[in-house]
Amino acid sequence: MILNGLFEQELKVVNIGLDSFQQALEQAGFTAVQVNWSPPAGGDEDVMAALKKLGL
Amino acid sequence: MVDIDRANEKALKTLLEARPFWVDIQPAIDIVPGMKKNLILHSGPPVTWERMCGPQRGAVIGALIYEGLAKSPEEAEKLAASGEIEFDPCHHHDTVGPMAGIVCASMPMIVTENEAGGNRAFNSLNEGIGKVLRMGAYSPDVIERLKWMEDVLGPVLQKAIRKAGRIDLKNIMAQALHMGDELHNRSRAASYILFAKIAPYILETMEDLTKTNEALKFQEANIHSFLGFAMSSAKASLDAASEIEGSSMVTVMARNGTDWGIQVSGLGKQWFTGESPVPDVLLFPGFKKEDVGRDIGDSAIMETYGVGGSAIAAAPAIIQFVGGTVQLAQSKTMDMYEIALGENNVYQIPALDFRGTPTGIDIRKVVSKNLPPFIDTGVAHKDPGVGQVGAGLCDAPMEVFKKALVAFADKYAK
Numbered sequence: 001m002i003l004n005g006l007f008e009q010e011l012k013v014v015n016i017g018l019d020s021f022q023q024a025l026e027q028a029g030f031t032a033v034q035v036n037w038s039p040p041a042g043g044d045e046d047v048m049a050a051l052k053k054l055g056l
Numbered sequence: 057m058v059d060i061d062r063a064n065e066k067a068l069k070t071l072l073e074a075r076p077f078w079v080d081i082q083p084a085i086d087i088v089p090g091m092k093k094n095l096i097l098h099s100g101p102p103v104t105w106e107r108m109c110g111p112q113r114g115a116v117i118g119a120l121i122y123e124g125l126a127k128s129p130e131e132a133e134k135l136a137a138s139g140e141i142e143f144d145p146c147h148h149h150d151t152v153g154p155m156a157g158i159v160c161a162s163m164p165m166i167v168t169e170n171e172a173g174g175n176r177a178f179n180s181l182n183e184g185i186g187k188v189l190r191m192g193a194y195s196p197d198v199i200e201r202l203k204w205m206e207d208v209l210g211p212v213l214q215k216a217i218r219k220a221g222r223i224d225l226k227n228i229m230a231q232a233l234h235m236g237d238e239l240h241n242r243s244r245a246a247s248y249i250l251f252a253k254i255a256p257y258i259l260e261t262m263e264d265l266t267k268t269n270e271a272l273k274f275q276e277a278n279i280h281s282f283l284g285f286a287m288s289s290a291k292a293s294l295d296a297a298s299e300i301e302g303s304s305m306v307t308v309m310a311r312n313g314t315d316w317g318i319q320v321s322g323l324g325k326q327w328f329t330g331e332s333p334v335p336d337v338l339l340f341p342g343f344k345k346e347d348v349g350r351d352i353g354d355s356a357i358m359e360t361y362g363v364g365g366s367a368i369a370a371a372p373a374i375i376q377f378v379g380g381t382v383q384l385a386q387s388k389t390m391d392m393y394e395i396a397l398g399e400n401n402v403y404q405i406p407a408l409d410f411r412g413t414p415t416g417i418d419i420r421k422v423v424s425k426n427l428p429p430f431i432d433t434g435v436a437h438k439d440p441g442v443g444q445v446g447a448g449l450c451d452a453p454m455e456v457f458k459k460a461l462v463a464f465a466d467k468y469a470k
Contacts, residue, residue, distance in 0.1 A: 039426065040424045040425070040426065041426060041461075046462065047461060050464075050466075051424055051461070051465070053465045056424050
């Protein structure tokens with residue numbers, strides 16, 4: 001139901017991760033908000049384990 | 057497991073309640089703990105002469121000539137490498153030093169006292185910009201200026217501050233943030249406020265008109281004269297909040313131009329280090345990219361304290377000088393709220409509706425959000441003997457926060 005109506009209304013896009021996706025939408029005339037996000041500890045497994053030990 | 061959030065509340069409260077005052081000027085040999093004739097203090101984590109970067113080597117050469125321990129740069133280099141000279145970080149002696157951070161026995165030192173904690177911290181007087189010892193220069197004019205600071209400026213300021221009793225530095229910093237300073241790369245407003253506060257006491261204690269006039273002119277012309285007062289204030293405040301069991305708050309960020317290091321309250325005085333990055337620089341005319349040295353100096357104590365790059369949204373006038381935009385400045389400060397334990401109750405940013413500056417860097421937030429502290433800084437030439445090449449922007453290396461986080465988890469996640 002929601003999906004069926006998705007493209008019939010104004011798109012409100014929030015992009016997380018690679019900012020090229022957001023830039024591509026903007027170049028196509030849409031508005032998109034970019035969220036600056038990267039994996040915790042930059043994806044470093046040892047450090048992620050330390051974060052986990054600390055309950056984070 | 058220790059209550060980390062409670063420990064951090066205590067650390068942040070101690071930091072916010074710190075009340076630094078300028079109380080005296082004294083020669084390093086008389087006031088800096090452990091200071092001696094053959095000891096040279098430097099910025100950043102521990103480093104040997106062999107691993108020292110160019111500007112720090114240059115400043116050591118200058119310091120040895122200034123102290124009369126060597127007659128030429130060649131003799132100074134030989135002496136520095138001989139083992140007769142001891143090197144130690146400023147931070148191990150309740151001291152901070154900008155850029156190369158070289159402090160030696162005869163230098164007049166700013167004495168700052170944190171009234172709340174009862175502890176003191178020290179910093180040298182600022183020499184101005186360009187070709188100066190802290191940027192690695194050691195030519196005869198640099199040494200001559202240092203001698204003048206020892207013989208004229210130091211005694212003039214010493215008599216004046218002793219007459220004044222003490223001057224509230226926190227109050228000056230709070231005002232300066234409302235006047236376009238961020239208190240690391242721009243301390244022009246704070247310098248003028250301090251100048252206005254101390255000038256009457258300089259005149260009141262005047263013994264020699266020519267010398268007094270020289271000192272007044274020097275202080276008026278030096279837009280960085282407050283930096284030493286700001287850094288010693290930050291050091292005295294953060295020292296009071298160090299060694300709090302269970303706290304993940306950063307208490308030191310410092311660079312020696314080779315290594316970049318931090319200390320964390322709950323991990324005591326242990327250094328966590330990594331390679332110092334090369335800042336993004338807006339160069340002075342006549343210099344090129346290849347001239348740029350790695351990030352250097354204890355002045356990142358200002359960001360640790362919750363101003364400097366953390367408060368860069370307060371200083372639109374400086375952002376162009378360091379090669380950024382007003383929008384970048386605001387977004388950088390907003391990022392720093394993401395990794396801070398709280399907001400300052402005294403230091404405010406007018407452009408952010410007088411929001412308190414982001415204060416108390418939490419290594420847990422830095423690592424989990426992969427968001428490093430942001431530094432705006434002076435930049436030295438990579439070679440000894442040249443001096444400042446510009447000013448720039450630099451992200452702290454994530455590596456040091458990751459190392460600290462792993463050690464913190466090993467100690468406290470039981």
